[in-house]
Amino acid sequence: MIMSDIPEKETPLAKYKLLEKYSQFIDYNNNTIFSSALFTEHVDFDLSYFPLKHLGYKIIVASTMNILAMNATPTQVRINMALSNRFAEEAIDELMSGIMFCCSKFKIDLMGLDFKPSVLGLTIATSMLGEVAPEQKVGISGAKENELICVTGDLGSAYTGLILLEREKKVFQADPTQQPDFIGVDYLLERYLKPEPPAWGLRDVRAQNFAPLQPTSMINLTDGLATGLIHLCNASKLGCTIFEEKLPIDILTFDKLKELGIVATTIALNGGEDYELLFTIKQEDFEKIKEIKEISVIGYMTPESSGRHIITNDNRQFELKAQGF
């Protein structure tokens, strides 16, 4: 079944419950576009298969997501790292080269850097600032009934890449003479190991194509589509209906998951790891996006009383569920 087959992830605490508890103290309304993220070894990345240069690149991309989700452009980043002495200088160079390549590519200034010792593996904290004209700023609330729900890129491919990497790691651990079997899955591995920010957020692309389009609400999809949808609905006190057939699932992702006995829709809804954006637009703005292949319309917002649902390909309706709700 689609909704009961949520992949197991490490969530030793009810993150969203805690956030709700302390949300009264958080000043969400401030105008500064200010974001931060924390990446820890063994939870966010496994150095047995994650090349350090790619990790550096991915960490910067990941850090841009909350800024892009406010329709802003990332401008500055600070990095604090804790690392143990098993990291040789060459390893730090690899990591830094990925970080600096990504910063340079997206014109993000590296504003600060600090290293400290660690007895607990590699930890990287980033904080990032961004810029947006006040009238273009988008928050997680602001959607209205009947507005269209859109996503950028395709869903589930990065998580599928992670499944393959973890599988080959287990094979290798059992028999170190085995070579990994990654033939034909480059795209999936790359989506996990070296994600690109959604085209929607890149300043050059936006300047050329997207500037006239103003989303009414937006959120990043790194915690999964179902989580993102529930957040958007909660924030705007609305329901939603999305359609399984509209979910942008890459054909390679679909086939590989089928081979593994996993329903692709489950991964698209609950896998996470997608560095993509989920947003709502006014119906009359459909004309502006219908030709853009990186954007898919997957459903529409409904009254809160209608609930949050997905309509499957065989026309059955399921309630959307996500961890922490």
Next chain:
Amino acid sequence: MIMSDIPEKETPLAKYKLLEKYSQFIDYNNNTIFSSALFTEHVDFDLSYFPLKHLGYKIIVASTMNILAMNATPTQVRINMALSNRFAEEAIDELMSGIMFCCSKFKIDLMGLDFKPSVLGLTIATSMLGEVAPEQKVGISGAKENELICVTGDLGSAYTGLILLEREKKVFQADPTQQPDFIGVDYLLERYLKPEPPAWGLRDVRAQNFAPLQPTSMINLTDGLATGLIHLCNASKLGCTIFEEKLPIDILTFDKLKELGIVATTIALNGGEDYELLFTIKQEDFEKIKEIKEISVIGYMTPESSGRHIITNDNRQFELKAQGF
């Protein structure tokens, strides 16, 4: 001897060498007052004796230091935490209550909060923004020859508190029936477990007393006085002379260290953990600070060719040394 008796600390990598290597990529000249810090269990704090509420408070104070060192006022903070499921909700409440109490006390808005799972103990990352009028902004460079070198507060008391806590931990580990012997050392423990930001940086105090005084260069002292002095000298291409007899060492700190067979000056120079500021002022500004008991003049800046020295109480001269240089 003073200079050879540097306390052992965990520094598995040459932090300052690395920072120098990558400094060409860092945009130090940007006007945004933007700071970040990372705190990891077993390196920055030991939960066997650090109360979580105090830890929360200290983390916010620690995060203000780089902002205060630019003569700015901290305004906003974001917090990212990774914690394992050994933390009960009550423990998180303790930690958060310290964080929120400190934010509220110093009028710092909590702008964001995120929790994630950890398999590696507690890690807390903070990022902080601050405000300063451009003409009042102070950097680490800008000192001139013959300017006076000042420090806030007293030096070495926090590190002495840490030595006592570590000693009692070892006693307890060897014999759990032993009660810790902390009689008469409250001040030292408090300086380590619940430091206050230097009065110099508090916005109300500054508004009343210090606003007319403009330091020419400034740095925070958390890495130790010797490290701070060498940084200031390097940044302004100068030397310095400081005087052992001028170092503000609290009498309790001095006595306790003597009891432990440790030279107080060593701890004042190289212990670190002091949440105080080191700054230079023009000679003619001496009048403005001479009545302020929280500020001590400890020496003066010299030409670069004169080197960086401390003159001891018995009138001998030693070169200042610090880890990483």
